[in-house]
Amino acid sequence: MxxxxxxxxxxxxxxxxxxxxxxxxxxxxxxxxxxxxxxxxxxxxxxxxxxxxxxxxxxxxxxxxxxxxxxxxxxxxxxxxxxxxxxxxxxxxxxxxxxxxxxxxxxxxxxxAPDLLRAYHALLEQPTSLLPCAAQLPLVPEITRTSMVERALLERMELKASVVAALHQRLGDDWEATAYHTLAAAFGFQKNSEPLARLAKALPLHVVRRHRHDQLQLEALLFGQAGLLEETQASADEYIVALRREFEFLRHKYSLHGTALAAHEWNFLRLRPANFPPVRLAQLAAVLHARPALFDAMLTAADLPTLTKFFQAPTSKYWREHYRPGATGKVPALGKSSIYLLITNVVVPLRIAYARHTGQPELVENALALLSLLPAEHNHITDDYDALGFQHRSSADSQGLLALHRTYCAPRRCLHCAVGSRILQRNLVSQ
Structure with missing residues (x-):
């Protein structure tokens, strides 16, 4: 016990x-x-x-x-x-x-009551590969399950927003800088999120702002500070040589010595070429080049098509034909599924953090409503819940199910969950 x-x-x-x-x-x-x-x-x-x-x-x-x-x-x-x-x-x-x-x-x-104790032990002693309450889920009304998923979704998004709020405070209450750092980290798509977050620190927004108008200079700064311009197979590549030359000048101009990442800090293992760090950096550079006011655009976009278009900035010709410096191949544009993840992990938390900061609770509902417009995500976790009869029609459902699993089901926090609590209540005897 x-x-x-x-x-x-x-x-x-x-x-x-x-x-x-x-x-x-x-x-x-x-x-x-x-x-x-x-x-x-x-x-x-x-x-x-x-x-x-x-x-x-x-x-x-x-x-x-x-x-x-x-x-x-x-x-x-x-x-x-x-x-x-x-x-x-x-x-x-x-x-x-x-x-x-x-x-x-x-x-x-x-x-x-012995029945309550037995029900409690039955939940905690289920095999770890299953939801603790899987066998008893049919006893739980759908409204209880739905409301718990909604609660888990709100907790998950509030947690993401609290990370954004802490970042906003560290950056001197600068929302544009907050959007830049949050967007950079999200372009790492989990495996490279951490090095991209450090890259944003190594390349301050005030430097990016001065060179947003020139895509080559912007790429030179990003790839140079990322330590990805030193690949030997690209030694004779004219475009990479131009980036190196531009970076050397800008590095001296802004005293960026000693802050760059090393090439070995990026993760390529078990990634498809379309997800390689150089591809993601080129896509980030394209957004920074095409969208001069990041935060305002992400805050005020009125609908999903407008937000989708925001992320569909074209990369430079070189990065449409190279997966990494010197390595040729046709590179697809940033896909819809990636854009939807960026909306989920950047736009929604930013809007919630801003709503909390400015005391506008209606903006929280508007931000969460975006998730209901996005298609459901599918992975082994959401598929398990889907098979057990949980509603799974949009990204809002997916995010709620992921939060339910990670915060309640996997750590066996059944007593804090409305579903687990409902199951235990059914086993109570008259006191």
Missing amino acids: QEDFLHYVWQHQYFDKTDLRTTDGQLITVLKPGYRNADAGPDFLTARLQLDEVEWNGAVEIHLKASDWHRHQHQTDPKYDQVVLHVVYEADQPVQRLDSSIVPALSLGPRI
């Missing part, structure tokens, strides 16, 4: 309250169980309890064994002096506050 289960039982009061007493015999009336504390300190705050005839306001601490109080050194921590009830599964010893006063204890072990 995990401590989270006792948190769940206490929060929802899913235990037998008949003649509820502390271990030393005081009659307990729970007036308010308190709210869950996500920070340091006791587990539940602002609880209201009546012990015999006296009403107490304070905190509730929860452990599997009462002795965990000492194991966690709570007896020496002033934050735990506010605890008015110690809720445990097994009351194996009395515990004290800092002033040596005894903390009243409630033992829940004998009061939890």
